[in-house]
Structure formats: C-alpha cells, structure tokens
Amino acid sequence: MSTTTPTTPAGPKFYEQTWDLSYKHALGETTSRFLGALTEGKILGRRCPVCERVIVPARSFCDRDHCATTDWVEVGTTGVIEMFTVVYEPFKNLPAPPYALAYATLEGADTALVGYVRGLDLSDQKTAVAALAVGTPVVVKFSDSPTGTAADYWFEPAAGAN
Amino acid sequence: MPPGTDPPAPRPRVAVLAIRREATAREEDRSLEEMIFEVAHDTLADAGLSQATVGGVVLSGNDQSDGRVISCMTSAGPAGGVDSDVTMIASSGEHALAYGWLRLRSGQGDTVLVIGWGKPSEGVNPDYAELVSAEPYVLRAVGMNDTIAAALQASRWTDPATAGDTATVSWPLTADDLPRRGDVVVAAVLAVEGTFSPGRELAWVRGAGWSTENYELGARDVGAQTALDQALAHLARGADSAPAPSTWDSVEIAAPSEPAAARAAGKLGLPTHATVNGSGSLHERLAPAHIAGLDRLLAAAGSVGPGTGTAAGVGFNGFAGQGATVMVFGAPGTKEGVA
Amino acid sequence: MSVPNVGVLGVGQTPYVNRRTDVTFPELVREGAQLALADAGVTIDDVDAVVFPLAPDALTGTGNGERWCIEALGAAGKPFMRVNNGGATGMSAIIAAWTHVASGEFDVVLVAGAERVSESGSAQSVLNKMWDVGYERPIPLNTITMLALSAVRYMHLHGSDETDMARVTVKNRRHAALNPLAHLRDEVTIEDVLASRTLAWPIKLGDACPSSTGAAGAVLVSERYARANGLDPAWIRGVGQNTETFWMGDRVGPKALQDHGDADALATAFKRAYGQAGLTDPTTQIDVAEIYAPFSSVELHVIEAAGLCGLGESPTRLAKGEFALGAPGPVVNPSGGVLCSNPIAVTGVARLAEATLQVQGRAGAHQVPGARTAVASAIGGDHQFYSTLVLSSDLEDIA
Numbered sequence: 001m002s003t004t005t006p007t008t009p010a011g012p013k014f015y016e017q018t019w020d021l022s023y024k025h026a027l028g029e030t031t032s033r034f035l036g037a038l039t040e041g042k043i044l045g046r047r048c049p050v051c052e053r054v055i056v057p058a059r060s061f062c063d064r065d066h067c068a069t070t071d072w073v074e075v076g077t078t079g080v081i082e083m084f085t086v087v088y089e090p091f092k093n094l095p096a097p098p099y100a101l102a103y104a105t106l107e108g109a110d111t112a113l114v115g116y117v118r119g120l121d122l123s124d125q126k127t128a129v130a131a132l133a134v135g136t137p138v139v140v141k142f143s144d145s146p147t148g149t150a151a152d153y154w155f156e157p158a159a160g161a162n
Numbered sequence: 163m164p165p166g167t168d169p170p171a172p173r174p175r176v177a178v179l180a181i182r183r184e185a186t187a188r189e190e191d192r193s194l195e196e197m198i199f200e201v202a203h204d205t206l207a208d209a210g211l212s213q214a215t216v217g218g219v220v221l222s223g224n225d226q227s228d229g230r231v232i233s234c235m236t237s238a239g240p241a242g243g244v245d246s247d248v249t250m251i252a253s254s255g256e257h258a259l260a261y262g263w264l265r266l267r268s269g270q271g272d273t274v275l276v277i278g279w280g281k282p283s284e285g286v287n288p289d290y291a292e293l294v295s296a297e298p299y300v301l302r303a304v305g306m307n308d309t310i311a312a313a314l315q316a317s318r319w320t321d322p323a324t325a326g327d328t329a330t331v332s333w334p335l336t337a338d339d340l341p342r343r344g345d346v347v348v349a350a351v352l353a354v355e356g357t358f359s360p361g362r363e364l365a366w367v368r369g370a371g372w373s374t375e376n377y378e379l380g381a382r383d384v385g386a387q388t389a390l391d392q393a394l395a396h397l398a399r400g401a402d403s404a405p406a407p408s409t410w411d412s413v414e415i416a417a418p419s420e421p422a423a424a425r426a427a428g429k430l431g432l433p434t435h436a437t438v439n440g441s442g443s444l445h446e447r448l449a450p451a452h453i454a455g456l457d458r459l460l461a462a463a464g465s466v467g468p469g470t471g472t473a474a475g476v477g478f479n480g481f482a483g484q485g486a487t488v489m490v491f492g493a494p495g496t497k498e499g500v501a
Numbered sequence: 502m503s504v505p506n507v508g509v510l511g512v513g514q515t516p517y518v519n520r521r522t523d524v525t526f527p528e529l530v531r532e533g534a535q536l537a538l539a540d541a542g543v544t545i546d547d548v549d550a551v552v553f554p555l556a557p558d559a560l561t562g563t564g565n566g567e568r569w570c571i572e573a574l575g576a577a578g579k580p581f582m583r584v585n586n587g588g589a590t591g592m593s594a595i596i597a598a599w600t601h602v603a604s605g606e607f608d609v610v611l612v613a614g615a616e617r618v619s620e621s622g623s624a625q626s627v628l629n630k631m632w633d634v635g636y637e638r639p640i641p642l643n644t645i646t647m648l649a650l651s652a653v654r655y656m657h658l659h660g661s662d663e664t665d666m667a668r669v670t671v672k673n674r675r676h677a678a679l680n681p682l683a684h685l686r687d688e689v690t691i692e693d694v695l696a697s698r699t700l701a702w703p704i705k706l707g708d709a710c711p712s713s714t715g716a717a718g719a720v721l722v723s724e725r726y727a728r729a730n731g732l733d734p735a736w737i738r739g740v741g742q743n744t745e746t747f748w749m750g751d752r753v754g755p756k757a758l759q760d761h762g763d764a765d766a767l768a769t770a771f772k773r774a775y776g777q778a779g780l781t782d783p784t785t786q787i788d789v790a791e792i793y794a795p796f797s798s799v800e801l802h803v804i805e806a807a808g809l810c811g812l813g814e815s816p817t818r819l820a821k822g823e824f825a826l827g828a829p830g831p832v833v834n835p836s837g838g839v840l841c842s843n844p845i846a847v848t849g850v851a852r853l854a855e856a857t858l859q860v861q862g863r864a865g866a867h868q869v870p871g872a873r874t875a876v877a878s879a880i881g882g883d884h885q886f887y888s889t890l891v892l893s894s895d896l897e898d899i900a
C-alpha cells in the first residue's frame with residue numbers, strides 16, 4: 001500500500017434519490033363510517049362519555065380522557081370559521097395556490113373540522129382575508145362524485161355571509 | 163479527565179407493574195392509532211393508572227414503517243400522552259424501555275408508560291422501507307436490508323462445504339431462521355418502589371446495558387457481536403450490581419437471525435438449566451424489527467416468578483445487530499429483588 | 502429524591518447556512534460534536550453515552566440515519582440512543598441527556614446532531630405526511646399552514662395585527678446581525694417584512710424561518726464529575742416537557758383545554774421547569790430567553806407562555822422596544838433565534854447552546870450584559886410537543 005493523491009476531481013457531486021414508499025393505511029371502522037357518510041351528505045361525530053364533547057371528525061377514542069367514544073352524532077352542515085389561512089406560495093407536490101383552508105365548528109359539534117374553503121375569489125388578498133374572518137358562517141358542500149376520502153367535502157361561505 | 167470520585171446518590175429501585183402485547187399477522191379492521199390506544203389504555207389500567215395519573219410516556223415507532231413522517235404526532239394522544247411528558251425514542255424499541263428506566267432513576271415522576279408499535283402490514287413493500295435505512299451512497303445501491311445483513315452476518319459462521327442447500331431466502335438463511343413481521347403493539351408500565359402496593363410488581367428491573375457498534379458492515383466484525391459484549395460490560399458497571407449471565411434462569415433474545423440468537427446465547431455463559439427464547443422462536447413470535455428487542459425484554463420481564471428468579475432480555479438493532487441492549491429482571495417480592 | 506444537578510460543560514454550533522456540499526451528513530454531525538467536545542475540554546474517550554437528535558428521517562433521506570453516524574462520532578462501543586420529537590427533538594435530546602446524567606448511570610453525555618433539510622427537494626410535501634391518514638392528508642396542511650392558523654387565532658383573540666408580527670422579525674434580525682453563526686443576518690424594517698410575499702396569510706416570507714443546514718452539540722456532566730475535575734459548567738436547574746392534543750380542531754371553542762392561538766400547554770411545561778428550578782418570578786429572574794419560534798407569530802405567544810408578560814401583552818411590550826438587546830428586563834432570542842436559523846433536528850440544541858453562552862458571558866456581540874439565568878424552549882409536532890429548561894451560571898438559589 002502506498003499513499004496516493006486521487007486524480008479524480010474534488011468538486012461536490014450529488015446523488016439523486018427518491019423514496020418510493022407506498023402504504024395502504026387501515027382507517028378503522030370509525031373513520032371509514034365518517035368517510036362513508038360523506039357520500040350521503042352527512043358529517044358524523046362521536047360523543048365522549050367523560051367530557052361529553054361531540055368530536056368531529058369522528059374518532060373512536062377521546063385523547064383528552066383516554067377513553068373510547070360511545071355514541072354517533074350527526075352534526076349540522078353549517079358552522080363558523082374558527083381559524084383559516086390563504087396559501088399563496090407554491091409547495092412542491094402540493095396543490096397550486098392560491099387556496100384557502102379553514103377549521104370550522106359545525107352546528108352541534110364541540111371541535112372544529114378542517115377543510116378547503118371554496119367559492120371565494122382569492123386573487124385580492126385583503127378581500128379574501130376579510131371574507132374568511134374568524135366567526136364567518138360557512139356551509140359544508142359535498143362532492144357529486146365522491147372518492148371515499150376526506151376530499152369529498154369542503155366549506156363555502158354561507159349565503160349572505162359577507 | 164478522571165471520573166467523579168464521590169458515589170452518586172442512591173437511585174430508586176424500579177419495578178415492572180404491567181405488560182401488554184397485542185400481535186396479529188395483519189390487522190385490517192383497526193387503525194394503528196386505535197391499536198395503540200387500546201394497548202396503552204389497558205396497560206395503564208392493569209397498573210392501576212390512567213392517562214391522568216401516569217408520570218410520563220416513552221414512545222417507540224418507526225416513521226418509515228408507519229408511513230407517518232413524524233409518527234409520534236398521531237400516536238402520542240392514543241398512547242396517553244396528552245397533558246403529559248412524552249419522548250419518542252426512535253433508534254430502537256429497547257432503547258425506549260432503557261430510557262423509561264433512566265427517567266424513573268433520575269427522579270422524573272414515579273411511573274412511566276413505555277409503548278412501542280409496528281404495523282408493517284400497511285406498508286406495501288416493507289423490505290423497501292428497510293432499504294432506505296441503507297446510507298445512500300453505497301449500501302443502498304447494493305440493496306441492503308435487514309435480511310441481507312443478517313445473511314452476511316450468518317455467513318461468518320457458516321462453512322459453505324457443510325452448509326447444505328436448504329437456504330431459501332438469502333444464503334445461508336431459510337425463512338425459519340428469520341424474524342417474522344406482524345402488526346404488534348407492546349407496552350409496559352414501570353414504577354418507582356414505594357409508589358405502589360408491595361407485591362403488585364410483576365418484576366424488578368435489576369439493571370440495563372446498551373451499546374452501538376460502527377455502522378459500516380466492513381468496519382466491524384459482524385460475526386463477533388461486539389455490541390453485545392459492550393452492552394454486557396455496561397450492564398456490569400452499572401450503579402446497581404446486576405446479576406451476571408451465569409445466574410440467569412431465562413433469556414429472551416431478539417436477533418437478526420436464529421444463528422445470531424444462538425451465537426448470542428452461547429457467548430452469555432448461561433447456566434445449563436437456563437431457558438432461551440421460551441416465548442417462541444424468532445419466526446414464531448411476530449415482531450417488527452424495531453420493536454423486536456422491546457418485545458423480548460418485556461417477555462423476559464414477564465417470565466420471572468416461581469422457578470425463574472432472574473430473566474434477561476437481549477435485543478439487537480440495526481443491520482446485522484449494530485446495536486445491542488440487555489436488561490435484567492428479578493422476580494417479584496422484596497427479598498429477591500434487593501440489589 | 503432531590504433533583505440532581507447536571508452541568509453543561511461545553512457547546513458547539515457550526516455556522517447555519519443554506520447548504521453544505523463539502524461534507525456528508527455524518528461528517529456534518531462530526532463537526533458539531535467536535536466543536537462541543539473541544540469547548541468542553543474533553544475528548545470522545547471521556548464520553549460515557551451519546552444521545553442523538555434527529556427529526557424526520559425523510560428530510561435527511563436515510564432511515565434511522567443516526568446509526569450511520571457512529572463512525573463519524575467515534576461513538577462505537579458506547580450507549581447510544583436517538584430522540585425524535587419533531588421540532589422539539591433537539592431540546593428533548595438535551596433533556597434525555599440530562600436524564601442519562603441525573604439517573605446516576607453516566608457522568609459525561611454527548612448530544613450531537615445535524616440537519617441538512619436542503620437535500621430534500623420537497624420538504625413541505627414530505628411534511629404533509631405527518632397528518633392523520635384518514636382525515637387530514639387530502640388537505641394540504643404543512644408546518645407553515647398549521648402555524649398560519651395559529652397566527653390568525655392569536656390575532657383574533659388578542660387584537661394584534663401583521664405589524665406586531667413584523668416587529669418580532671425586526672428585533673430578531675437585528676440580534677442575528679450580531680451573531681456570526683446565524684443564517685439570516687441582514688437587518689430588515691417593518692416595511693420590508695410587510696412588503697414581503699405572502700406564503701400562507703398572515704405569514705409572509707419575512708415572518709418565516711429559513712431552512713438551515715448546520716450542526717450543534719453539547720456535553721452534559723454530573724455534579725460529581727465537575728467537582729472531581731474542578732470544572733465550572735453552566736447548570737441545568739430545571740427541565741419540563743408537556744404535550745397537547747394532536748388535533749388542531751380540538752384547540753378551539755369553549756370546551757377546548759388549550760387554544761391553538763395561545764401556547765397554554767407550553768406554559769405548563771415552563772411551569773414544570775420553573776418549579777424544579779425554584780424560579781418564582783420569570784419577569785425579574787430571567788435574563789435571557791432562547792425560545793423556539795419558527796415564525797414571528799409564534800414568538801408572541803411563547804413570550805407569554807414563558808411568563809415574561811401577560812396573555813396578549815407581548816405585541817404592546819415589543820412595540821415599546823422590550824425583549825430586545827439593550828432594553829431592560831429579559832431579552833428574547835439575542836441570537837436571532839429560530840426565525841434567523843432553523844436547523845430542525847438541532848434547533849433545540851442550539852437554544853441550549855445559546856443559553857449556555859449567555860449565562861457564561863461568552864456570547865460575544867449578542868451578549869446580554871450580566872446574564873446569569875436563562876430559559877430555553879422548543880416546540881415539535883403540530884404545536885404539540887413542548888420542551889423547556891432553566892439554565893444558570895452557578896448553583897446559587899435563583900433570585
């Protein structure tokens with residue numbers, strides 16, 4: 001063995017790698033029923049027997065009380081915005097902006113549901129943000145061609161909201 | 163620099179109050195979070211605890227196996243972590259148990275829930291999920307995964323001339339030699355002595371040791387299982403004098419392969435009556451790789467009792483057992499457990 | 502049992518930059534480790550155990566990438582484990598190392614790690630995979646939108662506006678200009694921040710942290726080790742962690758335990774650390790706060806959770822020039838904070854490193870004069886995992 005100085009160039013090289021991991025996640029009975037109910041135009045929650053919250057979207061256990069939820073509750077399809085954002089930045093492999101997201105508490109629910117807010121002109125930021133202010137009433141809309149996923153519903157400002 | 167001279171203040175003895183294990187080849191009716199919730203809830207209840215009273219939660223999952231990029235986010239709640247101190251130990255499940263023990267020894271609460279999980283049935287190709295644990299420049303290009311690394315290790319102990327031609331997976335290993343994945347959640351509650359009714363304990367923790375060798379398979383003797391020697395040395399120099407392997411009545415070993423488990427058992431110097439893997443062979447006892455060690459440690463803790471005064475669990479982690487962990491458990495009852 | 506004293510004997514940080522093409526991930530980890538060991542005046546041979554902070558594997562591109570770093574650390578043969586608490590990972594790793602020492606099992610524990618998120622071509626889409634598989638993945642949530650939602654809620658609860666957020670950036674950039682290791686070091690004005698492009702309203706580019714590459718480390722020691730060797734480390738006086746529900750939609754409304762706009766669960770973690778440290782009045786007893794706030798809006802409610810002012814008061818206090826270098830009272834993020842450097846896996850380690858430099862009077866141009874007591878914090882998950890600690894220059898009662 002002898003010491004040697006490499007003759008190959010020292011400049012930085014890159015090695016491109018993509019993780020191509022696929023999954024088929026089991027959603028369980030509760031989430032499956034919630035998604036199924038979307039095709040019937042319904043939003044379902046589950047009531048916790050301890051804190052008595054109606055948890056939406058439906059979950060089989062309450063993480064606050066660490067107990068199983070007990071009853072199905074169909075909540076309303078109208079509610080109010082609790083928090084929102086309007087995205088203007090493109091993120092790789094996420095939808096093209098602009099789009100609006102909000103959490104809304106639906107009639108009869110104690111927790112807020114996340115969804116897209118559609119039916120708004122988002123091109124002018126000031127107007128869009130004002131139309132989405134916390135407390136704004138929204139209605140849930142359902143897809144005519146459901147996919148069995150949480151993409152099957154979204155929010156729109158309630159008629160006359162602004 | 164020299165080590166400290168004055169001895170550290172005495173640390174509390176730690177017991178195992180409850181152990182749960184749920185294992186099935188393929189769970190399609192419940193989500194991962196639902197499995198975690200049920201096992202966490204029942205383990206806490208077995209220990210007379212709840213989410214509201216447990217002193218902390220240590221998690222162990224694997225993001226690639228789970229298909230969740232920070233898998234502790236969705237699992238902390240079902241594990242009983244809301245309003246609690248939660249730490250995810252991601253290197254290996256057995257490290258989570260060692261960490262739970264350290265937490266109680268450091269005075270951080272009186273009780274801790276340690277929970278590990280894996281639901282590889284949700285992965286379309288779990289072998290490929292292992293491949294991404296290969297560093298990207300060389301090992302990934304040769305398609306390294308746990309099975310191939312285990313075979314390379316076993317090749318160190320196998321004479322091609324006498325090995326026969328029964329290898330069915332990766333020479334020299336057959337399917338029966340290899341661990342079998344399954345959808346598994348394991349959990350335990352540890353507690354500090356004096357915080358529970360005497361006699362409630364399932365086992366006493368008598369000591370722990372763990373170590374990790376170099377990563378590169380070419381930078382260590384993969385046949386030597388040096389990490390196990392180092393873990394045993396760590397166990398021996400611990401603050402409490404842990405029982406030596408020559409006194410163990412039973413040992414549960416999670417290893418990359420059956421030859422590796424046999425080799426590890428051989429180097430322990432166990433008494434002749436000692437049972438090895440009484441809870442089942444690697445192929446019989448379902449366990450995803452990253453919690454296989456935790457599962458065996460808890461199997462050991464659960465095996466102490468009449469006739470088994472001392473049991474130890476051994477876990478390996480990483481390609482060809484890069485890391486090793488040993489934990490020793492003593493039978494319930496105050497006398498036997500006294501260090 | 503009483504809480505054992507654990508010292509911080511040395512800390513190390515590389516400069517935080519966009520990318521490093523001259524080293525591999527393990528080589529970068531080694532840089533942070535070597536800096537920390539050198540600062541502590543020990544070698545890897547003196548180290549009894551190693552704790553490795555590493556957040557999402559997917560961002561570095563290697564599963565269980567911690568195992569790949571043993572050679573670079575020189576850690577073969579040592580007890581070794583990795584913590585992953587999302588963005589809180591670095592500080593959770595420090596607390597794990599504290600636990601190693603406080604357990605009496607180890608005298609010298611090294612924490613060392615690194616981040617090179619720039620190697621991931623699609624970080625925010627990777628981070629979308631942290632959401633619930635059934636309900637949230639179809640919605641493009643990520644680390645920016647989740648905190649934009651929180652910012653909107655804070656504005657709604659406390660009547661603040663985008664200018665209040667911009668003031669945080671202006672302060673931290675002014676601090677970072679004095680910190681040679683910081684990633685974003687150009688000073689900006691309120692107008693600059695308000696004019697920067699909107700990422701997810703109300704968060705604009707000027708309100709957002711950079712994606713930083715860099716390494717950081719720390720060496721923790723037992724009190725008996727420090728005494729036997731005549732060492733004078735900084736001391737961790739208290740640690741506290743807490744966790745809140747993963748479900749952001751559960752953090753609103755009258756039945757919520759915590760509001761997504763505030764940081765109530767973080768306040769509980771701070772209280773745990775303060776209780777252990779015997780710290781009774783944060784407003785007068787804390788000289789420096791190195792707190793995790795990757796967006797300007799987050800700093801507003803973390804200042805309040807740390808007890809440095811009342812709920813909803815931080816905007817007016819910042820408007821008066823408080824919490825800035827040169828102002829009386831506690832200085833918040835004199836290093837420039839996470840807003841100016843965010844090497845995700847080690848961001849929490851950097852908070853400890855900066856707090857240590859401050860209480861030891863070694864922070865150079867961004868030193869808070871006479872600092873003796875510091876608090877540090879980190880946040881992980883979707884504003885969910887909280888880690889805090891109190892650090893002081895000696896073992897005197899905190900007064």
Ligand SMILES: [Zn+2]
Pocket residue numbers: 048049050051052053062063064065066
């Ligand atoms: Zn409840």
